[in-house]
Amino acid sequence: MSPPDALPSWNEGNTKRSIVEFVRRVTAHSGADFVAPSQRIAVFDNDGCLWAEQPMYFQLAFAIDRVKALAPQHPDWKTKEPFASLLKGDLNGSLAGGEHAAAEIVAASHAGMTTDEFQRTVREWTRRAHHPKLKRRYVELVYQPMLELLRYLRANGFKTFIVTGGGVEFVRTWAEEVYGIPPEQVVGSVGKQQFELRRTGPVLVRLPAVDFVDDKAGKPAGIQRFIGRRPLAAFGNSDGDLEMLQWTAAGEGARLMLLVHYTDARREWAYDRDSQVGKLDKALDEAHAKGWAVASMKDDWNTIFANPPRA
Amino acid sequence: MSPPDALPSWNEGNTKRSIVEFVRRVTAHSGADFVAPSQRIAVFDNDGCLWAEQPMYFQLAFAIDRVKALAPQHPDWKTKEPFASLLKGDLNGSLAGGEHAAAEIVAASHAGMTTDEFQRTVREWTRRAHHPKLKRRYVELVYQPMLELLRYLRANGFKTFIVTGGGVEFVRTWAEEVYGIPPEQVVGSVGKQQFELRRTGPVLVRLPAVDFVDDKAGKPAGIQRFIGRRPLAAFGNSDGDLEMLQWTAAGEGARLMLLVHYTDARREWAYDRDSQVGKLDKALDEAHAKGWAVASMKDDWNTIFANPPRA
Numbered sequence: 001m002s003p004p005d006a007l008p009s010w011n012e013g014n015t016k017r018s019i020v021e022f023v024r025r026v027t028a029h030s031g032a033d034f035v036a037p038s039q040r041i042a043v044f045d046n047d048g049c050l051w052a053e054q055p056m057y058f059q060l061a062f063a064i065d066r067v068k069a070l071a072p073q074h075p076d077w078k079t080k081e082p083f084a085s086l087l088k089g090d091l092n093g094s095l096a097g098g099e100h101a102a103a104e105i106v107a108a109s110h111a112g113m114t115t116d117e118f119q120r121t122v123r124e125w126t127r128r129a130h131h132p133k134l135k136r137r138y139v140e141l142v143y144q145p146m147l148e149l150l151r152y153l154r155a156n157g158f159k160t161f162i163v164t165g166g167g168v169e170f171v172r173t174w175a176e177e178v179y180g181i182p183p184e185q186v187v188g189s190v191g192k193q194q195f196e197l198r199r200t201g202p203v204l205v206r207l208p209a210v211d212f213v214d215d216k217a218g219k220p221a222g223i224q225r226f227i228g229r230r231p232l233a234a235f236g237n238s239d240g241d242l243e244m245l246q247w248t249a250a251g252e253g254a255r256l257m258l259l260v261h262y263t264d265a266r267r268e269w270a271y272d273r274d275s276q277v278g279k280l281d282k283a284l285d286e287a288h289a290k291g292w293a294v295a296s297m298k299d300d301w302n303t304i305f306a307n308p309p310r311a
Numbered sequence: 312m313s314p315p316d317a318l319p320s321w322n323e324g325n326t327k328r329s330i331v332e333f334v335r336r337v338t339a340h341s342g343a344d345f346v347a348p349s350q351r352i353a354v355f356d357n358d359g360c361l362w363a364e365q366p367m368y369f370q371l372a373f374a375i376d377r378v379k380a381l382a383p384q385h386p387d388w389k390t391k392e393p394f395a396s397l398l399k400g401d402l403n404g405s406l407a408g409g410e411h412a413a414a415e416i417v418a419a420s421h422a423g424m425t426t427d428e429f430q431r432t433v434r435e436w437t438r439r440a441h442h443p444k445l446k447r448r449y450v451e452l453v454y455q456p457m458l459e460l461l462r463y464l465r466a467n468g469f470k471t472f473i474v475t476g477g478g479v480e481f482v483r484t485w486a487e488e489v490y491g492i493p494p495e496q497v498v499g500s501v502g503k504q505q506f507e508l509r510r511t512g513p514v515l516v517r518l519p520a521v522d523f524v525d526d527k528a529g530k531p532a533g534i535q536r537f538i539g540r541r542p543l544a545a546f547g548n549s550d551g552d553l554e555m556l557q558w559t560a561a562g563e564g565a566r567l568m569l570l571v572h573y574t575d576a577r578r579e580w581a582y583d584r585d586s587q588v589g590k591l592d593k594a595l596d597e598a599h600a601k602g603w604a605v606a607s608m609k610d611d612w613n614t615i616f617a618n619p620p621r622a
Contacts, residue, residue: 038493115535159495172539182349183539184470184496190536195528195554201561202554204535211523217506224426224515225501226537228483228494243506243513250512 006152009145009303015258016300018293019149022256023156026232033254037157041229043187043244044150045236046164046171048278049260050179051142052131054269056091056277058138059166062125064091066109074108083108107208110191114203115169122173136305139178144306145295146235146260150179153233161231163223164188165215165240169206187226189214219244232256242283245292257292259283264297267304317463320456320614326569327611329604330460333567334467337543344565348468352540354498354555355457356547357475357482359589360571361490362453363442365580367402367588369449370477373436375402377420385419394419418519421502425514426480433484447616450489455617456606457546457571461490464544472542474534475499476526476551480517498537500525530555543567553594556603568603570594575608578615 010016025033026040047053067077067086077083082101085093095101110118126139134141150160162181164171168188175181192207214222220243223231233256234241234248245257261280262271272280287294295301321327336344337351358364378388378397388394393412396404406412421429437450445452461471473492475482479499486492503518525533531554534542544567545552545559556568572591573582583591598605608615 038487041495161495168536169539176349184352184472184537186539193532193535195531195558197557202531202557204531204558220506220513220515221504224504225479226495228479228497246508246513247506247515 006155007145007148009148009301011300011302013300015293015295019152019256019258022233022254023153025254027156035232035253039229039232040153040156040158041161041227041231042153042158042233043161043163043223043227043231043235043248044146045238045241045244046162046166046188048237048262049143049235049241050146050150050162051138052134052268053278054271055133057166058131058141059170060105061129061138062122062170063105063109065125065129066121067105070108103208103210106210110167110170111206111208114205115193116203118169118206119173122170126174139174140305142178142306143260143301144303145301147179147306149235150181154180158233160185161223161227162186162188163214163219163234163244165213165218167191168214187214187222189218215240217243220247223247234258235260236283237262238278238280239283242286245283246286249290249292257287257290259287259292259294261294261296263299264301264304266298268297270298317466318456318459320459320612321606322611322613324611326604326606330463330567330569333544333565334464336565338467346543346564350540350543351464351467351469352472352538352542353464353469353544354472354474354534354538354542354546354559355461356549356552356555357473357477357499359548359573360454360546360552361457361461361473362449363445363579364589365582366444368477369442369452370481371416372440372449373433373481374416374420376436376440377432378416381419414519414521417521421478421481422517422519425516426504427514429480429517430484433481437485450485451616453489453617454571454612455614456612458490458617460546461492465491469544471496472534472538473497473499474525474530474545474555476524476529478502479525498525498533500529526551528554531558534558545569546571547594548573549589549591550594553597556594557597560601560603568598568601569606570598570603571606571608573608574610575612575615577609579608581609 007016025031026035028034044050047057071077071087082094082097082104130137131141153160160181162175166188168186168190171188172183172186175186190212192209192211193204194207196203196205230251231248234245235258236245237260249255249257262269318327336342337346339345355361358368382388382398393405393408393415441448442452464471471492473486477499479497479501482499483494483497486497501523503520503522504515505518507514507516541562542559545556546569548571560566560568573580
């Protein structure tokens with residue numbers, strides 16, 4: 001069905017075998033586990049699963065860059081937290097105010113503009129912004145093995161979705177170009193928006209209020225809300241993905257649940273149970289207990305990052 | 312490109328011509344209005360646009376039937392409004408309590424069960440329930456000209472979505488069989504849900520609270536939230552669709568906005584500005600002012616209802 005080298009960045013071994021075996025089972029017309037193409041739904045977490053997430057979620061890097069860019073229009077930020085610390089380069093100090101501080105940064109950087117303006121802003125940022133350590137554009141820090149997996153599943157009739165805790169409009173802006181996933185197949189956290197009829201025409205204005213958080217137990221709810229059917233396959237890397245994998249596993253017939261495990265301090269990062277970002281603890285235990293696939297970055301991937309997309 | 316008889320239930324005339332001309336413009340590779348297939352998004356209201364909506368929205372008929380079916384388990388409903396009047400067949404009396412009464416009926420009929428149980432309930436209802444006047448199953452009261460339009464647009468590379476004020480999970484249950492529109496292409500009003508890990512596995516429980524109303528200004532917001540890009544074409548029939556058509560019209564290049572106008576008292580119904588259900592007033596004025604297409608049921612459609620779907 002599929003060429004034998006559809007996943008060349010994956011080393012031969014149990015993980016790759018469990019992927020290929022799952023796809024063979026649900027696509028074999030004569031088999032007991034055959035699933036019609038219209039039902040072949042695969043969901044992928046984004047941060048830490050399709051692209052990197054260290055030393056901080058890239059959307060937070062975007063928010064910080066926005067605050068810096070907007071600072072000249074907000075002279076009061078020089079003395080007002082959480083902006084003052086942030087503008088001095090002291091992220092920890094800025095975020096010391098907890099959720100309220102983070103919410104202020106997100107509101108200042110993500111709200112008060114139309115959806116069209118927000119998309120333009122994100123698009124410009126992805127073209128310019130570089131990762132501080134890896135010195136590449138953020139959208140180049142996507143995982144080659146996962147790109148192959150997306151393509152492999154699509155070649156086998158799957159519809160691929162992103163189910164992210166990140167902002168849905170942030171990810172949608174570049175997901176089609178980078179992953180081949182169209183906007184309508186991105187599920188994520190959602191902010192409130194307001195429809196306004198301006199003299200120039202109707203607009204949707206982004207409000208500084210979160211409407212739906214697509215993380216942890218929010219992921220099955222987000223899947224049900226946006227997609228409306230249970231996935232056959234789910235891919236994650238942190239405890240925030242646990243409920244999504246449980247929800248996927250609870251369906252009948254063949255299912256594939258996979259966690260990306262950060263075990264590669266040399267080429268990327270090594271972290272799991274004690275990490276602030278992308279903490280993987282309970283989900284790792286459950287994967288071991290339930291026999292879900294765990295992709296060890298060090299052992300299962302012979303390539304980490306994809307080639308830069310054509311500019 | 313398309314066979315000349317792709318819309319046989321539409322009479323020749325301005326309305327049909329505006330549809331065919333629009334499709335020709337956006338699909339002609341050499342033309343200035345060409346749009347890549349991935350961007351060809353068409354959105355359809357459901358109630359009164361794809362299926363009938365008189366004498367009451369069919370989802371309300373479902374809610375009433377559910378209250379009747381559940382009554383034996385709720386003996387207190389015999390003396391408690393809004394249920395008491397409803398069970399005596401007095402719908403107006405039941406709804407005299409206004410929004411609060413309607414909310415109680417919806418909560419009693421739509422909440423307190425898992426998403427799987429709700430889908431089963433809706434599926435059984437669509438198999439059994441019949442329209443009181445037209446004596447056919449509700450899912451048979453879909454419009455043949457609109458089914459042809461859905462197929463015609465899909466044959467020309469469009470992705471067709473429903474954008475309904477009705478409950479997204481209610482419509483998703485049967486939209487694929489009836490319209491060929493998969494669950495993930497249905498946008499609608501959303502209730503709150505709660506993820507629970509039960510001994511038998513994870514479930515999503517429907518809570519008696521509305522989370523998002525996909526009507527009027529909620530329709531552009533719903534389109535942005537679920538689909539993430541502006542439609543090229545939008546189809547509605549009431550003032551609840553006005554903002555969706557405005558939002559669609561505000562995009563660049565060729566666009567198609569169309570209202571179904573109930574002008575056929577003999578074969579279906581005739582109503583517009585004074586109707587409680589499907590009121591069409593401001594949107595009709597704006598359609599005339601802006602030159603949007605208006606499909607007069609009486610003049611533009613030579614067939615109304617589709618043949619019953621294969622059972």
